[in-house]
Amino acid sequence: MISKRPLMRYIVSVFLCLLTVVCIPMPLHAxxxxxxxxxxxxxxxxxxxxxxxxxxxxxxYLSPMExxxxxxxxxxxxxxxxxxxxxxxxxxxxxxxxxTSSDNPAETASYLGGRLAYDAGWHYHCSPLKHLxxxxxxxxxxxxxxxxxxxxxNNPAQAHFSLxxxxxxxxxxxxxxxxxPMRASYQADLPMLGIxxxxxxxxxxxxxxxxxxxxxxxxxxxxxxxxxxxxxxxxFCLKRITLRAGYLCDIRQSNARSIKYHDFSxxxxxxxxxHFQLMKRP
Amino acid sequence: xxxxxxxxxxxxxxxxxxxxxxxxxxxxPQGNLDALWQLIDERYCFLSYKEEQLGFKWQEMHAKYSxxxxxxxxxxQLFEVxxxxxxxxxxxxxxxxxxxxxxxxxxxxxxxxxxxNTELRQQYLGTDYHIGSGLKYTILPDNIAYVVYxxxxxxxxxxNLSDMIxxxxxxxxxxxxxxxNGGGELTNAxxxxxxxxxxxxxxGYMCHKTGKGHDDFSEPRAEYIEPSEDIRWQKxxxxxxxxxxxxxxxxxxxxMKEMPLVTVMGDSSGGGSGLxxxxxxxxxxxxxxxxxxxxxxxxxxxxxxIEPDVSVSLDESLAPVGTDSMIExxxxxxxxx
Numbered sequence: 001m002i003s004k005r006p007l008m009r010y011i012v013s014v015f016l017c018l019l020t021v022v023c024i025p026m027p028l029h030a031x032x033x034x035x036x037x038x039x040x041x042x043x044x045x046x047x048x049x050x051x052x053x054x055x056x057x058x059x060x061y062l063s064p065m066e067x068x069x070x071x072x073x074x075x076x077x078x079x080x081x082x083x084x085x086x087x088x089x090x091x092x093x094x095x096x097x098x099x100t101s102s103d104n105p106a107e108t109a110s111y112l113g114g115r116l117a118y119d120a121g122w123h124y125h126c127s128p129l130k131h132l133x134x135x136x137x138x139x140x141x142x143x144x145x146x147x148x149x150x151x152x153x154n155n156p157a158q159a160h161f162s163l164x165x166x167x168x169x170x171x172x173x174x175x176x177x178x179x180x181p182m183r184a185s186y187q188a189d190l191p192m193l194g195i196x197x198x199x200x201x202x203x204x205x206x207x208x209x210x211x212x213x214x215x216x217x218x219x220x221x222x223x224x225x226x227x228x229x230x231x232x233x234x235x236f237c238l239k240r241i242t243l244r245a246g247y248l249c250d251i252r253q254s255n256a257r258s259i260k261y262h263d264f265s266x267x268x269x270x271x272x273x274x275h276f277q278l279m280k281r282p
Numbered sequence: 283x284x285x286x287x288x289x290x291x292x293x294x295x296x297x298x299x300x301x302x303x304x305x306x307x308x309x310x311p312q313g314n315l316d317a318l319w320q321l322i323d324e325r326y327c328f329l330s331y332k333e334e335q336l337g338f339k340w341q342e343m344h345a346k347y348s349x350x351x352x353x354x355x356x357x358x359q360l361f362e363v364x365x366x367x368x369x370x371x372x373x374x375x376x377x378x379x380x381x382x383x384x385x386x387x388x389x390x391x392x393x394x395x396x397x398x399n400t401e402l403r404q405q406y407l408g409t410d411y412h413i414g415s416g417l418k419y420t421i422l423p424d425n426i427a428y429v430v431y432x433x434x435x436x437x438x439x440x441x442n443l444s445d446m447i448x449x450x451x452x453x454x455x456x457x458x459x460x461x462x463n464g465g466g467e468l469t470n471a472x473x474x475x476x477x478x479x480x481x482x483x484x485x486g487y488m489c490h491k492t493g494k495g496h497d498d499f500s501e502p503r504a505e506y507i508e509p510s511e512d513i514r515w516q517k518x519x520x521x522x523x524x525x526x527x528x529x530x531x532x533x534x535x536x537x538m539k540e541m542p543l544v545t546v547m548g549d550s551s552g553g554g555s556g557l558x559x560x561x562x563x564x565x566x567x568x569x570x571x572x573x574x575x576x577x578x579x580x581x582x583x584x585x586x587x588i589e590p591d592v593s594v595s596l597d598e599s600l601a602p603v604g605t606d607s608m609i610e611x612x613x614x615x616x617x618x619x
Contacts, residue, residue, distance in 0.1 A: 058301065058302070058303055060304070062560075064317070064321070064561065065307070065562060066303060105309075105564065105566075106564070106565060106566025107566070108566035108567070109566070109568070151562075151568055152559075152560035152561075153558060153559075153560050153570065154557055154558055154560070154573075155559045156560075200490060200491075201325075201490070201491050201492050201493055201498070202325060202327065202491030202492070203490045203492075203500070203574070204490065204557050204559070204573065204574050206557065207488065207490060207574065251300075253300060254301070255301050257492070258494055260301045260302070260303065260304070262300060262301045264300070
């Protein structure tokens with residue numbers, strides 16, 4: 001078994017190395033206009049972010065204990081204005097991956113976990129104030145992950161899968177701090193309806209392998225899977241680079257078939273933003 | 283900006299309804315006993331059956347063993363009390379695993395004659411026997427195939443099985459000796475069973491708990507053994523078993539009992555028909571328990587073992603002359619065919 005403390009140090013070291021690579025200055029054409037309300041500015045942007053934070057995991061299929069540990073993650077998020085509704089509608093896609101390592105309270109067992117999530121959708125934008133941009137819309141997303149317990153025998157791991165439709169809302173505020181142009185943004189995504197994988201209370205993966213997963217796909221809604229992702233980000237220009245730093249709060253949870261699950265992660269995210277101007281051929 | 287902060291506040295407040303574990307985290311001796319009692323109460327799959335067969339009430343166990351606790355007791359003392367409580371279940375699949383010891387109840391084999399002498403068995407195998415992964419086999423002087431499979435944890439491949447059957451194909455019958463086999467992978471048991479039938483055979487049923495109630499079970503799912511597409515054994519088989527045949531070995535015996543040319547000989551098997559799951563206690567100790575029960579083809583419980591078709595015991599008085607009375611009984615039976 002891998003010693004837990006060195007594993008944590010290793011994860012943090014890898015994260016810092018990746019962060020250094022991401023933040024190497026690149027010849028980008030960032031400018032103050034890039035931080036203006038999205039409806040007025042360059043129509044496309046893409047952010048590359050790395051994150052590190054804390055995670056709290058519970059999966060009663062594996063253990064009744066809450067496991068706590070560290071999470072490293074990456075996220076790419078692109079957003080572009082479309083021609084719909086007189087350029088008031090944007091298309092956004094987000095790809096999020098995370099790796100977690102956590103321990104039980106007695107530190108006698110560990111979870112290793114991984115997640116890949118992708119969502120895409122549209123937002124309608126409006127600007128009630130000159131520097132304020134509000135948006136609301138819907139996203140279609142999928143989430144695939146696992147948690148592995150290094151000690152369990154016939155129930156060593158649990159798979160997580162969901163496909164859902166989320167409501168999404170956000171706001172962005174552009175301002176200057178001295179001569180430094182900045183943009184604060186917030187977005188919350190709330191899954192409303194979808195499907196998810198959940199084995200029955202005592203169903204083994206041996207049985208699932210014999211019978212298939214069809215009967216283990218169930219309807220997901222806020223009543224049995226109230227989840228929420230929140231991002232509070234700050235963009236700022238340093239010379240020719242637009243940097244983004246912020247907080248990602250990812251709350252995933254479900255209570256289905258007498259199995260409770262949650263994965264609460266709070267991460268500090270940091271990375272760069274690239275802005276593009278899509279040109280039409282003459 | 284005020285609107286912006288207001289939206290954030292509303293959404294943060296909405297996060298107050300988080301999913302929490304059902305039991306209170308408490309590392310005291312009483313907290314650990316409560317957690318263990320609740321775990322068995324909600325997830326152990328044989329509680330109603332064991333209460334009926336063994337005459338205890340699980341509800342009463344909480345008070346009975348709580349009396350043996352005190353807040354200043356050592357880890358060793360706590361371990362002993364918790365193991366005593368679990369011993370009431372008489373289940374080899376129920377364990378507490380700690381750095382101190384493995385808590386267990388092995389009365390399913392320790393309270394009975396072993397009916398196995400490994401030195402004698404080795405004499406029958408000789409020294410030039412074949413080894414095909416977990417299988418050891420040879421041909422006895424009266425042209426009977428003798429195959430030993432000591433653990434279903436030892437992987438067997440389809441190639442191993444095909445080569446073994448091809449090598450033994452001219453024998454008059456087969457003694458398949460799984461005495462002492464304490465189980466392992468169910469997939470190995472299924473793979474080996476498939477070599478002894480030419481038709482799809484109903485061998486039993488399996489279900490699982492669907493909720494925390496003692497009798498919350500899924501609809502039993504029929505389990506079939508389909509014939510292997512590779513070479514299959516077509517002659518009589520005597521399956522030698524003893525009390526140490528447990529878990530996956532018990533399931534294998536259940537499967538083989540439904541095969542047309544198979545005779546189960548020896549002692550009753552040890553049982554262990556619940557597929558075990560793992561969980562843990564606040565103190566950090568791992569707990570294993572039976573979670574999904576299996577039944578035979580007539581929907582009868584096999585948790586306490588399976589009776590053989592022919593009861594035979596090992597006569598230790600014949601050991602000095604190199605005779606295993608169980609193997610000899612199997613040979614005699616096969617010679618009659």
